[in-house]
Amino acid sequence: MIPTAHLLERAPEPGRDAVMPDEWLTVGESCQLWKLHRNTVYRHLHNGTLPCRTMRIGRNWRINAADAESMLFALNYLITQSAVDPDEAEG
Helix, strand or coil, X not given: CCCCHXXXXXXXXXXXXXXXXXXXXXXXXXXXXXCCCHHHHHHHHHHCCCCCCEEEECXXXXXXXHHHHHHHHHHHHHHHHHCCCHHHHHC
């Protein structure tokens, strides 16, 4: 297991986010954070469909930690919204 909790649980500094914008995660760390399979993340990296800033160092990918955290919140929102019964939401 790759420890990533320290990136999200660190106390924010004044005037800065909890995750520094210049921190980068490996694909493995991103998979742990998003609870996605490694192949899914690589497929989106190669297709250019991952909505995060990325960079490639040689054969290795890095994903911006602040973007990864934002994507985590978006994924959680989509999951909770899809779990709501449409009939219950209307009335």
